[in-house]
Amino acid sequence: MIAHLSGKLVEKNPTDLVVECNGVGYFLNISLHTFSQIPDQENIFIYTYLQVREDAQTLFGFADKLERSLFKKLISVSGIGASTARTMLSSLSPDQVMSAIHSENVEEIKSVKGIGAKTAQRVIIDLKDKISDLGEADVNKILTPQRNTHKEEALSALETLGYTRKQSEKVVKKILSNNPEATVEAIIKLSLKNL
Incomplete structure (x- = not known):
């Protein structure tokens, strides 16, 4: 599995990145959280997760290990696919997701597109005991404001x-x-x- 990439940032969009490593361009699907964390500089380091299915091999990128671990835990829940997990991490920060699971806040999880009441409850039941090993994220981390765009x-x-x-x-x-x-x-x- 590809664990991380270190290379030249070729393209940066709110939903994806292209990182060039030794002449090979890797297309990574990202969340809005990662988009806000990745600096607009030439050389970057990004954690990855490679999802292999019958019909596709999809590479996901994450700004930190915590988000990658949370993503892997989310896709382990029945009814949560990679697309829904990415939407969840775009709608809520990893801290908010972990807090909602820990406090059993069904409404906050349900606010994500594609997640209904039963799936939100399943996320809480399946992950409440498993997220404690992820540790607490640095909630005081200051996000770099992004420039205005169209x-x-x-x-x-x-x-x-x-x-x-x-x-x-x-x-x-x-x-x-x-x-x-x-x-x-x-x-x-x-x-x-x-x-």
């Missing part, structure tokens, strides 16, 4: 996450009318809560 980047990311452009545009337009200085990450997070 709403097109946010709409493109939402399409990649499975939303239609038509339904996304209404929500994004409303968010931008209330907060015209919103970052791409903020637009996407607010959109995920309202879609």
